[in-house]
Amino acid sequence: MTALDELVEALRRLPGVGVKSAQRMAYHLLQHDRGGAMRLADALLAAGDRVHHCTRCHTFAEEPVCSVCSDPTRDDALLCVVETPADQAAMERTGSYKGRYFVLMGRLSPLDGIGAGDIGLAALLERAQDPAVEEVILATSFTAEGEATAHAVGEALRSMGLRATRLARGVPIGSELEFVDLGTIAHALADRR
Amino acid sequence: MTALDELVEALRRLPGVGVKSAQRMAYHLLQHDRGGAMRLADALLAAGDRVHHCTRCHTFAEEPVCSVCSDPTRDDALLCVVETPADQAAMERTGSYKGRYFVLMGRLSPLDGIGAGDIGLAALLERAQDPAVEEVILATSFTAEGEATAHAVGEALRSMGLRATRLARGVPIGSELEFVDLGTIAHALADRR
Numbered sequence: 001m002t003a004l005d006e007l008v009e010a011l012r013r014l015p016g017v018g019v020k021s022a023q024r025m026a027y028h029l030l031q032h033d034r035g036g037a038m039r040l041a042d043a044l045l046a047a048g049d050r051v052h053h054c055t056r057c058h059t060f061a062e063e064p065v066c067s068v069c070s071d072p073t074r075d076d077a078l079l080c081v082v083e084t085p086a087d088q089a090a091m092e093r094t095g096s097y098k099g100r101y102f103v104l105m106g107r108l109s110p111l112d113g114i115g116a117g118d119i120g121l122a123a124l125l126e127r128a129q130d131p132a133v134e135e136v137i138l139a140t141s142f143t144a145e146g147e148a149t150a151h152a153v154g155e156a157l158r159s160m161g162l163r164a165t166r167l168a169r170g171v172p173i174g175s176e177l178e179f180v181d182l183g184t185i186a187h188a189l190a191d192r193r
Numbered sequence: 194m195t196a197l198d199e200l201v202e203a204l205r206r207l208p209g210v211g212v213k214s215a216q217r218m219a220y221h222l223l224q225h226d227r228g229g230a231m232r233l234a235d236a237l238l239a240a241g242d243r244v245h246h247c248t249r250c251h252t253f254a255e256e257p258v259c260s261v262c263s264d265p266t267r268d269d270a271l272l273c274v275v276e277t278p279a280d281q282a283a284m285e286r287t288g289s290y291k292g293r294y295f296v297l298m299g300r301l302s303p304l305d306g307i308g309a310g311d312i313g314l315a316a317l318l319e320r321a322q323d324p325a326v327e328e329v330i331l332a333t334s335f336t337a338e339g340e341a342t343a344h345a346v347g348e349a350l351r352s353m354g355l356r357a358t359r360l361a362r363g364v365p366i367g368s369e370l371e372f373v374d375l376g377t378i379a380h381a382l383a384d385r386r
Contacts, residue, residue: 003240004253010236013229015221021209023279028208029237030244030253031298036206041237043203044222044230047196051223060197060223086216105224 004030056127058120059085059103068092068101075099076132081124081153082139083107083146091139099137102127107140108149119149121156128162136164197223249320251313252278252296261285261294268292269325274317274346275332276300276339284332292330295320300333301342312342314349321355329357 001009004026011022029037053059054066061067068074068088078099082088083106091097104119116122128136136157140146150166157164169187171180194202197219204215222230246252247259254260261267261281271292275281276299284290297312309315321329329350333339343359350357362380364373 002255003236003243004255007236007240007244010229010233013226013233014218016214016217024209025207026240027253027277027279030240033206034241036203037237037241040203040206041234041241043196043200044234044237047200047219047223048227048230048234050196051200060220062195062197084220086220 053105054103057101057103058105058123059088059101073098076130077134078137079128079133079135080137080139081150083141083149087139087141100133104140104149107145108152109145116152121153124153125156125160128157129160134163136162138164138166142167142169246298247296250294250296251298251316252281252294266291269323270327271330272321272323272326272328273330273332274343276334276342280332280334293326297333297342300338301345302338309345314346317346318349318353321350322353327356329355331357331359335360335362 007026007029008019008022011017011025012019014022017025029040050062051060052062052064054061054069055064056069057066059066059068063070075098078097079102080088080091080097080099081102081104082091083104085103088101088103091101102124104124106114106119108114108116108119127133136153138150138154140150140153154164154166168191169184170191171177171184171188177185200219200222201212201215204210204218205212207215210218222233243255244253245255245257247254247262248257249262250259252259252261256263268291271290272295273281273284273290273292274295274297275284276297278296281294281296284294295317297317299307299312301307301309301312320326329346331343331347333343333346347357347359361384362377363384364370364377364381370378
């Protein structure tokens with residue numbers, strides 16, 4: 001296999017990249033952006049070497065404990081469970097949450113063979129038993145898999161006598177009611193305040 | 194900037210990759226495929242180091258002269274001009290062309306500042322003056338830019354007394370006539386045989 005073919009094959013392993021995209025990327029890098037190719041290689045090696053998981057919340061971190069977990073100003077009483085670092089970043093951008101996080105780094109997906117062990121459920125249950133934690137907020141996605149994950153995690157927490165809440169379902173801001181799906185409207189109606 | 198942010202930034206420079214895709218790729222590599230990340234880094238370094246341009250046809254090659262240019266069984270009388278190595282590969286897959294190639298590694302695109310110098314027109318003209326070449330086949334894309342490139346290259350070749358032909362325009366195999374665009378039908382009618 002030539003170096004070019006090997007590069008195309010390696011790019012194909014990226015999520016969402018097919019053979020045509022991989023070829024286009026390889027040609028682009030070799031023809032127009034060799035500096036970008038070197039930068040990407042360096043970034044891959046550096047990230048592979050330095051990025052690990054926070055021992056407390058499991059998000060990506062270069063230190064043993066991430067900046068959020070080690071921040072003394074955050075509220076220890078709240079623990080927010082999210083699927084990915086991107087979800088955590090979305091929560092942070094709201095500026096309205098000052099508690100701690102636990103990042104599952106995935107979601108339950110029996111069809112893909114992803115079970116409780118893969119999302120670190122045992123580690124979460126141990127983390128949630130910290131006496132300072134008063135409430136665990138389940139902020140997994142509102143998809144079928146995210147809901148199943150929230151259900152399983154919530155049941156496990158409640159069986160240990162811990163308090164678990166779920167983000168509110170409702171009509172998104174800026175929506176015209178006629179275009180909102182019926183399940184969402186039904187939830188918004190039941191949870192009216 | 195953290196190693197993770199740096200990786201996301203480097204992935205964003207790939208064509209067709211936005212910030213969300215770059216994040217997804219970085220998370221995937223770090224969470225599920227660290228072997229793939231190392232393989233990609235190695236492939237980038239190896240390709241950057243070993244892949245150059247064939248001195249004869251300008252396609253990507255690890256040797257000074259590529260395998261097609263150095264193949265003694267190919268027909269020296271035909272020289273096919275294509276835009277990219279991917280286009281060359283498409284020609285090769287037809288199994289019906291046994292001549293040589295010249296790969297422009299681009300196309301004329303005045304709006305993007307890509308002129309005759311960027312597509313190696315002078316090198317092509319020099320290559321086409323090889324006494325063995327009897328016909329230059331212009332196989333650039335049938336887009337506005339590809340047509341402009343074929344026109345410019347064809348004019349330059351003809352002004353030097355060389356014979357330049359263009360791939361036939363016509364109705365693609367498997368097409369229902371009612372869905373074929375009018376320009377294509379008009380060309381197919383004019384070139385009927």
